[in-house]
Amino acid sequence: MNHFELVADIGATNARFALVASGQTELQHLHILPAVDYDDLTQAVQAYLAIVEKPSLQAASIAIAGPVHKPVFTLANNHWQVDKAKVEQQLGCQTLWLNDFAAQAWGVTALDPEHQVVIKTGEDKPEENRLVIGPGSGLGVAGLVYNKSTWVPVIGEGGHASFAPGNAREMAVLGELLNDFEHVSVERVASGSGIPLLYAALAKLDGQSPQYTDAGAISAAATTDPLAQETMALFFGILGQAAASAALHMGAIGGVYLVGGILPKILSSMQDSDFVDRFCQRGRFRQYMEEMPVILSTDNDLGLKGAALALKNQ
Amino acid sequence: MNHFELVADIGATNARFALVASGQTELQHLHILPAVDYDDLTQAVQAYLAIVEKPSLQAASIAIAGPVHKPVFTLANNHWQVDKAKVEQQLGCQTLWLNDFAAQAWGVTALDPEHQVVIKTGEDKPEENRLVIGPGSGLGVAGLVYNKSTWVPVIGEGGHASFAPGNAREMAVLGELLNDFEHVSVERVASGSGIPLLYAALAKLDGQSPQYTDAGAISAAATTDPLAQETMALFFGILGQAAASAALHMGAIGGVYLVGGILPKILSSMQDSDFVDRFCQRGRFRQYMEEMPVILSTDNDLGLKGAALALKNQ
The missing domain is CATH 3.30.420.40 (ATPase, nucleotide binding domain)
Incomplete structure (x- = not known):
C-alpha cells in the first residue's frame, strides 16, 4: 500500500x-x-x-x-x-x-450540501463565526472563528453552562433538579441523558408515576403518552434556547450547525417542535437570531x- | 511631528x-x-x-x-x-x-501586572483561551483564542445569553422580569442598568416601596439599606454565574479578565460578595473552575x- x-x-x-x-x-x-x-x-x-x-x-x-x-x-x-x-x-x-x-x-468547515438539512433559513455568511452543537450522552459545544483565511476552532465546555429556564414550567423543573444537584447545567437537561431526568421531574411535579427510564423509550412514547410528549417538547425548547445562548457567545452569525447521531433520528419531532421559536425568542435580539441559519448535519x-x-x- | x-x-x-x-x-x-x-x-x-x-x-x-x-x-x-x-x-x-x-x-493580551487585581487565584496558562467580560451600561463579553502564536478574539454577543437563576430567590426575580420581557438576558440583570431592575424586582417581591432608581445610589445605599444590600449581593452572584457560563463556552482555562469602569469602583463589595463562590459552584466542573484564575483589570x-x-x- x-x-x-x-x-x-x-x-x-x-x-x-x-x-x-x-x-x-x-x-x-x-x-x-x-x-x-x-x-x-x-x-x-x-x-x-x-x-x-x-x-x-x-x-x-x-x-x-x-x-x-x-x-x-x-x-x-x-x-x-x-x-x-x-x-x-x-x-x-x-x-x-x-x-x-x-x-x-473541523468537519463542519467542509460539510457536503447533501448532508445538510435546513432547520431554519438565514443569511449566508460563509466567512463569519459559526457554532457547532450536538446532544449525545452529553452536550458538545464548539465555536468556529474565521481568521485570516483559516478556521480556528473554539473548544470549550459550553455544555456545562447553566440551564436557563424561559417559562414557569421550566423554572419548576429547575427547582426540582436543584434539590438533587449543586448546579444544573445545560447538558444535564438538553442531552440524551437529560431526557429521562426531564421526564422524571415532570412526573414528580404532576404527582404521576414515571413509566420510562431511558431516552429512546420516552421519545418513542411521545405520540401516545402525554408526559413523554411534554418531555420531548421541553427538550427541544430548552435545546433551542441553549443553542441561542451558545450562538450569542460565539457571535455565530455564520450559522449554527447541529451535529451528532441523535437529532437526525428524531428530525420530524424536532421540525414539529418549538426549537426554532425558542431559538429566536430573544427580545431586541430577535432579528440577530432570525438572520442566523440553523443547519442539521446528517453526516455520520x-x-x-x-x-x-x-x-x-x- | x-x-x-x-x-x-x-x-x-x-x-x-x-x-x-x-x-x-x-x-x-x-x-x-x-x-x-x-x-x-x-x-x-x-x-x-x-x-x-x-x-x-x-x-x-x-x-x-x-x-x-x-x-x-x-x-x-x-x-x-x-x-x-x-x-x-x-x-x-x-x-x-x-x-x-x-x-x-486585544488589551487583555498585554495587560500590565500593575493594573491587575487577582480576584481568584488559579493555574497560570498564558497560551490558553481566555474570557474577557465587563459590566457597563450593558455586559460586554469576548473570548481570546491562542492559535499558532497569535491571539484571535472571539467577538459575540454573550451579554444576550439567557439569565440562568441558581436558587429560589433568583428564580422569583426571573419570574417577575418575565412579566415584562419576552426574554431575560444576562445583560438585563448583570450590568449597570440591571442593578435598578434587580432592586425593583426584589422590592416588588417583598411588597416594599422602591427608594432608589439608579445603580450608583443603590450601590452607595448597600451599607445601610437591606434591599439595596440584597440587590448588590444578587448582582455579584449572578455576575459570577454568568462569567462561569461564558468562560465554559470559551474554554477559558487561560483565565477570566474582568474589564470596564464599574467593577474597580466597587472592588471591596465584590471581594466581600459571593462572586467567587458562584463562579466555582459547578458540580462536577468545580475543579475546572477552581483552576481558572480571575483577574480584574484596573487599566482605564x-x-x-x-x-x-x-x-x-x-
Missing part, C-alpha cells in the same frame, strides 16, 4: 477508523468497530490495522471524547482507558489527539472527516 | 484618543473628551486633532460600542451618529473600525491600548 494517514473518531459506542492519502481528506477503508468488543483503544486499533493490512502510516489524527491533553485518561462514557504513548507506539507515527468536538467543528462521518481536516490544517 | 497612528476608544460617556508611533503601542498625547460636549464623532475627532496639532497620520484604529460593520450607525447609549466615510475622510488615512470589546480583548486605557494592538496585528 502507499502512504496513508490514519484518522479515528472514538465515541462511547463506536470506534470509527479510516485512512486518507497523505495530505488528503477523502476517507478510504472506513470501518466502524463496536467499543464493547474490545478491552481498550490499542485492541481496537490493532483490529483495524489488521483489517487494512498494516499500511505504512505517515501520521494519525485521533478524535476522542476525553481529556486529550493528559497522557493517560479514561473515556467519559465507556470503559476504555487510553494510554496515548502505547497507541502512538503501535501506530509508529506522529499522532494528533483532538477533542471529539474539535473534529466535529463528520468526526472522521474533521480529524483529517485538523491534521491537514495543523 | 513624525509618523503617527491615531487610536480611539469611543464609549457612551467619553471619547478617548491617543497617538502611537507607527507600529508601536505606547500611548502618547492621550486626551479624554466628554461625548456630551460634541454633536458627533467628527466634531470630537476635529477637537482632538486640533489639540495635537494635526499630526501626519499613517493609520487609525477606532474602537466603538456600535455595529461597526455598517457604514453609518448610531451608538447604543448616546446621541452620536457615526458616518465612517466622513470620519475616514477627516483623518485622511486607512482606518480600522472595531467593536469596543474586540479592543478590550485598556481599550486604547487594545485598539493599537489590533492595528499592529491586523
Whole structure:
C-alpha cells in the first residue's frame, strides 16, 4: 500500500477508523468497530490495522471524547482507558489527539450540501463565526472563528453552562433538579441523558408515576403518552434556547450547525417542535437570531472527516 | 511631528484618543473628551486633532460600542451618529473600525501586572483561551483564542445569553422580569442598568416601596439599606454565574479578565460578595473552575491600548 494517514473518531459506542492519502481528506477503508468488543483503544486499533493490512502510516489524527491533553485518561462514557504513548507506539507515527468536538467543528468547515438539512433559513455568511452543537450522552459545544483565511476552532465546555429556564414550567423543573444537584447545567437537561431526568421531574411535579427510564423509550412514547410528549417538547425548547445562548457567545452569525447521531433520528419531532421559536425568542435580539441559519448535519462521518481536516490544517 | 497612528476608544460617556508611533503601542498625547460636549464623532475627532496639532497620520484604529460593520450607525447609549466615510475622510488615512470589546480583548493580551487585581487565584496558562467580560451600561463579553502564536478574539454577543437563576430567590426575580420581557438576558440583570431592575424586582417581591432608581445610589445605599444590600449581593452572584457560563463556552482555562469602569469602583463589595463562590459552584466542573484564575483589570486605557494592538496585528 502507499502512504496513508490514519484518522479515528472514538465515541462511547463506536470506534470509527479510516485512512486518507497523505495530505488528503477523502476517507478510504472506513470501518466502524463496536467499543464493547474490545478491552481498550490499542485492541481496537490493532483490529483495524489488521483489517487494512498494516499500511505504512505517515501520521494519525485521533478524535476522542476525553481529556486529550493528559497522557493517560479514561473515556467519559465507556470503559476504555487510553494510554496515548502505547497507541502512538503501535501506530509508529506522529499522532494528533483532538477533542471529539474539535473534529466535529473541523468537519463542519467542509460539510457536503447533501448532508445538510435546513432547520431554519438565514443569511449566508460563509466567512463569519459559526457554532457547532450536538446532544449525545452529553452536550458538545464548539465555536468556529474565521481568521485570516483559516478556521480556528473554539473548544470549550459550553455544555456545562447553566440551564436557563424561559417559562414557569421550566423554572419548576429547575427547582426540582436543584434539590438533587449543586448546579444544573445545560447538558444535564438538553442531552440524551437529560431526557429521562426531564421526564422524571415532570412526573414528580404532576404527582404521576414515571413509566420510562431511558431516552429512546420516552421519545418513542411521545405520540401516545402525554408526559413523554411534554418531555420531548421541553427538550427541544430548552435545546433551542441553549443553542441561542451558545450562538450569542460565539457571535455565530455564520450559522449554527447541529451535529451528532441523535437529532437526525428524531428530525420530524424536532421540525414539529418549538426549537426554532425558542431559538429566536430573544427580545431586541430577535432579528440577530432570525438572520442566523440553523443547519442539521446528517453526516455520520463528520468526526472522521474533521480529524483529517485538523491534521491537514495543523 | 513624525509618523503617527491615531487610536480611539469611543464609549457612551467619553471619547478617548491617543497617538502611537507607527507600529508601536505606547500611548502618547492621550486626551479624554466628554461625548456630551460634541454633536458627533467628527466634531470630537476635529477637537482632538486640533489639540495635537494635526499630526501626519499613517493609520487609525477606532474602537466603538456600535455595529461597526455598517457604514453609518448610531451608538447604543448616546446621541452620536457615526458616518465612517466622513470620519475616514477627516483623518485622511486607512482606518480600522472595531467593536469596543474586540479592543478590550486585544488589551487583555498585554495587560500590565500593575493594573491587575487577582480576584481568584488559579493555574497560570498564558497560551490558553481566555474570557474577557465587563459590566457597563450593558455586559460586554469576548473570548481570546491562542492559535499558532497569535491571539484571535472571539467577538459575540454573550451579554444576550439567557439569565440562568441558581436558587429560589433568583428564580422569583426571573419570574417577575418575565412579566415584562419576552426574554431575560444576562445583560438585563448583570450590568449597570440591571442593578435598578434587580432592586425593583426584589422590592416588588417583598411588597416594599422602591427608594432608589439608579445603580450608583443603590450601590452607595448597600451599607445601610437591606434591599439595596440584597440587590448588590444578587448582582455579584449572578455576575459570577454568568462569567462561569461564558468562560465554559470559551474554554477559558487561560483565565477570566474582568474589564470596564464599574467593577474597580466597587472592588471591596465584590471581594466581600459571593462572586467567587458562584463562579466555582459547578458540580462536577468545580475543579475546572477552581483552576481558572480571575483577574480584574484596573487599566482605564485598556481599550486604547487594545485598539493599537489590533492595528499592529491586523
